[in-house]
Amino acid sequence: AQSVTQLGSHVSVSEGALVLLRCNYSSSVPPYLFWYVQYPNQGLQLLLKYTSAATLVKGINGFEAEFKKSETSFHLTKPSAHMSDAAEYFCAVSQRAGAQKLVFGQGTRLTINP
């Protein structure tokens, strides 16, 4: 079975500061990993994905994540936070492409302080 643990249900950073959202996964087979963002009262939008190519993945809105197999981690970072980054962020894992089942972490709420 696959699972995802997001460390910290709530992260607060100042505008312009580094954003680091932590995600650890458990999978018996090589995983595909994803980060999604959810703005209030909206659906989920794909930020970036790891599908066994480059371990450093760049996504939209200046976010990136690094797949570290030895640490079973896929942490999300952004060098400089913007007020518009305030949202809920979800890490997810799946086993295979196409008709895959995404298993989500519990989410991390990111708050940006002016």
Add this chain to the structure above:
Amino acid sequence: DTAVSQTPKYLVTQMGNDKSIKCEQNLGHDTMYWYKQDSKKFLKIMFSYNNKELIINETVPNRFSPKSPDKAHLNLHINSLELGDSAVYFCASSQAGDYGYTFGSGTRLTVV
């Protein structure tokens, strides 16, 4: 054009009623899903259809019945609604060979 559209966006109903949520995607994807997001924001898969065939059926009460008339549509019918069914229900779609889902904007169901 909205890629994955769900209707209605909000649904308030009494316990015991039967209701349906509709989902349509215009992306040409061959797989569609229903996810439930509870009050703590936790997302869990309920069902998945691939070309109108049910391929994932998690431990969901029998009161929930998905129907896929064609690969662009996936509806969710809920019988005898209970208070615990209150949640946001998301429809999503994906294409074989691609990675990641496209989500709809959700249907907020409130059972009173």
